[in-house]
Amino acid sequence: MSDPTPTLDGDRAGPGPVHVLVVAAGRGTRAGPGAPKQYRALGGEAVLRRTLAAVAAWPGASAARTRVVIHPEDAQAYAEATRGLGLAAPVSGGATRQESVRLGLEAIRAGTSGACAVLIHDAARPFAEPALAGRVLDALARGSQGACPALPVVDTLRRGALGGPAGAGVERAGLLRAQTPQGFALDAILAAHRAAAGREMTDDVAVAQAAGLEVEMVEGDEVNLKLTTPADFARAETWLQAAAPEVRVGTGFDVHAFAPGTSLWLCGVEIPFDRTLSGHSDADVGMHALTDAIFGALAEGDIGRWFPPSDPQWKGAPSEIFLRKAMERVAARGGRLLNADITLICEAPKIGPHSDPMRARLAEIMDVHLERVSVKATTTERLGFPGRGEGIAAQAAASIALPGPCR
Numbered sequence: 172m173s174d175p176t177p178t179l180d181g182d183r184a185g186p187g188p189v190h191v192l193v194v195a196a197g198r199g200t201r202a203g204p205g206a207p208k209q210y211r212a213l214g215g216e217a218v219l220r221r222t223l224a225a226v227a228a229w230p231g232a233s234a235a236r237t238r239v240v241i242h243p244e245d246a247q248a249y250a251e252a253t254r255g256l257g258l259a260a261p262v263s264g265g266a267t268r269q270e271s272v273r274l275g276l277e278a279i280r281a282g283t284s285g286a287c288a289v290l291i292h293d294a295a296r297p298f299a300e301p302a303l304a305g306r307v308l309d310a311l312a313r314g315s316q317g318a319c320p321a322l323p324v325v326d327t328l329r330r331g332a333l334g335g336p337a338g339a340g341v342e343r344a345g346l347l348r349a350q351t352p353q354g355f356a357l358d359a360i361l362a363a364h365r366a367a368a369g370r371e372m373t374d375d376v377a378v379a380q381a382a383g384l385e386v387e388m389v390e391g392d393e394v395n396l397k398l399t400t401p402a403d404f405a406r407a408e409t410w411l412q413a414a415a416p417e418v419r420v421g422t423g424f425d426v427h428a429f430a431p432g433t434s435l436w437l438c439g440v441e442i443p444f445d446r447t448l449s450g451h452s453d454a455d456v457g458m459h460a461l462t463d464a465i466f467g468a469l470a471e472g473d474i475g476r477w478f479p480p481s482d483p484q485w486k487g488a489p490s491e492i493f494l495r496k497a498m499e500r501v502a503a504r505g506g507r508l509l510n511a512d513i514t515l516i517c518e519a520p521k522i523g524p525h526s527d528p529m530r531a532r533l534a535e536i537m538d539v540h541l542e543r544v545s546v547k548a549t550t551t552e553r554l555g556f557p558g559r560g561e562g563i564a565a566q567a568a569a570s571i572a573l574p575g576p577c578r
């Protein structure tokens with residue numbers, strides 16, 4: 172499939188397409204006993220899945236250019252947490268975050284050619300918003316060799332250990348707390364990581380600096396919490412409970428003309444008929460309208476953008492490919508389909524006897540309950556092209572819930 176966002180968005184120039192590396196191979200020991208923190212449920216959903224949904228909304232990001240580094244023992248948990256997201260196979264991580272990053276960068280370099288940017292992000296930061304990633308990419312586009320979001324330290328700093336005596340104060344002016352995603356040109360940060368092997372550093376800015384790269388600090392975000400301790404999980408749960416999901420509605424409309432034939436496809440069901448519908452794919456007009464409604468709710472274009480009709484590979488293709496892609500995008504954004512309502516507009520064939528099988532087939536493809544899918548039909552009282560029996564029109568509405576802002 173052609174990818175609609177292959178380079179930095181809008182006016183951003185920079186070191187080519189944006190790759191995202193999510194490091195998820197840690198053990199999360201400071202988060203206490205249980206599964207590694209990136210696979211624990213937060214608001215009913217695995218932390219890693221939330222992080223990947225956040226990443227999917229970043230400017231220039233795509234599933235095809237997102238790689239996740241995991242611990243080899245976590246393959247099953249990873250498969251469950253990323254089901255339906257359409258990601259490439261995960262990369263096996265190392266004993267430290269630094270090693271995991273290097274292994275991920277090597278995998279990205281091996282799988283792509285040419286100059287590109289990479290955003291390196293902790294799986295343990297599920298709330299990194301598009302504007303934050305945008306500031307990092309903007310710095311790269313301005314020519315910075317690296318960019319890191321950060322926030323000023325606001326508490327007084329003092330040396331010491333809990334339960335022990337207070338030690339000397341530490342001047343806090345000019346101190347920043349570094350966050351991720353940290354962005355670089357892929358080749359530069361990969362070279363820096365190769366050179367740094369064996370010397371342990373806690374973030375990629377340190378690795379970049381050790382190689383002589385200059386890194387620009389950009390504004391971070393308080394909401395971009397790194398889940399480290401049980402208290403962080405408790406805080407994040409409170410945020411999520413306070414945030415209502417965002418409900419989006421999209422609409423779709425499509426028309427296909429009749430052509431000589433013996434059956435036609437409508438909403439995933441083949442109906443014997445004295446004509447067929449003509450079109451580049453299987454011409455399933457109902458499924459096309461529904462798919463466009465879902466893409467519309469996501470504000471991610473339409474079928475033609477994801478599956479150009481000029482591309483011969485979609486000739487005669489079953490339209491469920493398009494619908495599955497739209498649902499894959501809903502999942503990638505951390506959303507779910509609330510309901511879909513399709514109206515088929517034709518004099519013939521009669522839709523009534525087929526509407527329940529159509530609902531069942533659409534619900535199966537979208538992996539939602541039957542009750543969320545409606546298929547109905549109307550005529551145009553013999554007026555216009557459907558009334559003259561020249562073709563079939565379909566309109567659809569779809570509503571989806573996307574995770575609300577976590578502020």
Ligand SMILES: Nc1ccn([C@@H]2O[C@H](COP(=O)(O)OP(=O)(O)OP(=O)(O)O)[C@@H](O)[C@H]2O)c(=O)n1
Pocket residue numbers: 194195196197198199200201202209240264265266267268269271272292293294295296397398399
């Ligand atoms: N060997 C490692 C260690 C860490 N990470 C990842 O680096 C990110 C930031 O690290 P941190 O929050 O310290 O995670 P953990 O190392 O898992 O936590 P802890 O130190 O409490 O064990 C996390 O997404 C973590 O999964 C990694 O990919 N490989």
Ligand SMILES: C[C@](O)(CO)[C@H](O)COP(=O)(O)O
Pocket residue numbers: 268293348349350351373374375397
């Ligand atoms: C990279 C990082 O998130 C920047 O704040 C942080 O350094 C990772 O934490 P770790 O505990 O050192 O892995």
